[in-house]
Amino acid sequence: xxxxxxxxxxxxxxxAYFIENRARMLDIASFLDRIDxxxxxxxxxxxxxxxxxxxxxxLLSEREDDRTKALQMLFSxxxxxxxxxxxxxxxxxxxxxxFHEGN
Amino acid sequence: xxxxxxxIHMISRTTDDYLKLAVSGIHVVxxxxxxxxxxxxxxxxxxxxxxxxxxxxxxxxxxFGIRHYCWIGLNSKEAEDIELSEEVLALIPEYxxxxxxxxxxxxxxxxxxxxxxxxxxxxxALAAERNDLVLIHTPHLEDKLKGTRIIMDMILSEPRIKPExxxxxxxxxxxxxxxxxxxxxxxxxxxxxxxxxxxRAVDAVEIYGPDxxxxxxxxxxxxxxxxxxxxxxxxxxxxxxxxxxxNRIFYENPKSFLGQCPKFHIA
Numbered sequence: 308x309x310x311x312x313x314x315x316x317x318x319x320x321x322x323a324y325f326i327e328n329r330a331r332m333l334d335i336a337s338f339l340d341r342i343d344x345x346x347x348x349x350x351x352x353x354x355x356x357x358x359x360x361x362x363x364x365x366l367l368s369e370r371e372d373d374r375t376k377a378l379q380m381l382f383s384x385x386x387x388x389x390x391x392x393x394x395x396x397x398x399x400x401x402x403x404x405x406f407h408e409g410n
Numbered sequence: 411x412x413x414x415x416x417x418i419h420m421i422s423r424t425t426d427d428y429l430k431l432a433v434s435g436i437h438v439v440x441x442x443x444x445x446x447x448x449x450x451x452x453x454x455x456x457x458x459x460x461x462x463x464x465x466x467x468x469x470x471x472x473x474f475g476i477r478h479y480c481w482i483g484l485n486s487k488e489a490e491d492i493e494l495s496e497e498v499l500a501l502i503p504e505y506x507x508x509x510x511x512x513x514x515x516x517x518x519x520x521x522x523x524x525x526x527x528x529x530x531x532x533x534x535a536l537a538a539e540r541n542d543l544v545l546i547h548t549p550h551l552e553d554k555l556k557g558t559r560i561i562m563d564m565i566l567s568e569p570r571i572k573p574e575x576x577x578x579x580x581x582x583x584x585x586x587x588x589x590x591x592x593x594x595x596x597x598x599x600x601x602x603x604x605x606x607x608x609x610r611a612v613d614a615v616e617i618y619g620p621d622x623x624x625x626x627x628x629x630x631x632x633x634x635x636x637x638x639x640x641x642x643x644x645x646x647x648x649x650x651x652x653x654x655x656x657n658r659i660f661y662e663n664p665k666s667f668l669g670q671c672p673k674f675h676i677a
Contacts, residue, residue, distance in 0.1 A: 379555070380584050385555070391524060
């Protein structure tokens with residue numbers, strides 16, 4: 308059951324949340340500029356997390372609905388087999404397997 | 411307003427936080443057993459921890475007029491050490507009958523490894539034998555989708571566990587639909603960076619409706635907020651949602667899920 312959103316209009320939602328989301332966009336831009344300014348930018352940009360982030364930005368500009376779920380799927384491990392051991396594995400926030408050849 | 415926080419780690423919080431909860435309207439909390447922020451080196455550490463959850467913490471909460479319930483289990487991050495996990499799994503049954511223990515939790519997966527699955531299987535079998543409630547921890551970030559699917563398949567293959575007696579926690583936009591379709595309760599966790607925000611939690615309520623959802627702070631030893639549930643209630647007010655709906659999400663829903671355990675009482 309989807310709740311009816313009759314209490315506010317879309318323009319009122321824009322009014323209420325625009326400034327904080329503008330700030331979030333500037334934070335992302337500033338983060339990408341920061342990577343450019345520091346030594347080893349090329350290495351950082353080759354990292355699967357950087358690639359995932361740039362794909363996410365592209366997805367946001369191209370999709371017209373269900374963006375949140377699409378971003379979650381973009382960052383997710385889509386394999387189905389359990390890993391043999393969790394020892395030494397870290398949570399990174401993106402799936403390296405998405406950027407291997409063949410994926 | 412009255413609210414229940416169904417997932418908060420009060421052993422990591424100060425007594426000032428208990429006072430904040432009490433004066434803000436949160437008079438019932440449930441605390442799952444979890445990872446302490448480091449790997450414990452002996453079963454004795456778990457014994458002390460389970461004592462703290464079932465004896466010391468309810469007494470500390472009671473000083474502020476708060477009812478403290480808990481869940482007992484072996485968290486998935488410490489399931490990789492097979493010898494230690496066997497010792498801890500053997501300890502668990504003696505704590506489950508204590509008067510403030512609601513069931514097995516938070517049990518689940520972290521990196522979706524075979525040893526984590528083995529420990530989860532053992533604890534699900536115990537829950538099935540005892541007909542206990544289950545509180546499930548789903549993995550973080552990129553591992554969540556895969557882990558949630560593995561966990562749901564494991565539970566659904568155990569016919570003695572009814573999905574309506576299981577809450578699958580830390581659900582997010584890519585897992586809520588599948589959890590709901592399979593008949594489980596789901597939890598939305600308000601935790602900076604790695605989980606959800608008040609805005610996204612209210613979006614989920616708007617998209618999926620108010621059925622079988624509980625919202626929690628999961629406040630613990632890291633950056634987190636024991637009043638996050640109330641701030642999310644305020645986000646609902648900001649959008650014009652009625653108080654009746656807010657009460658349902660933050661009080662009646664957790665009461666309904668937790669009330670399936672006969673030990674759960676609200677004065």
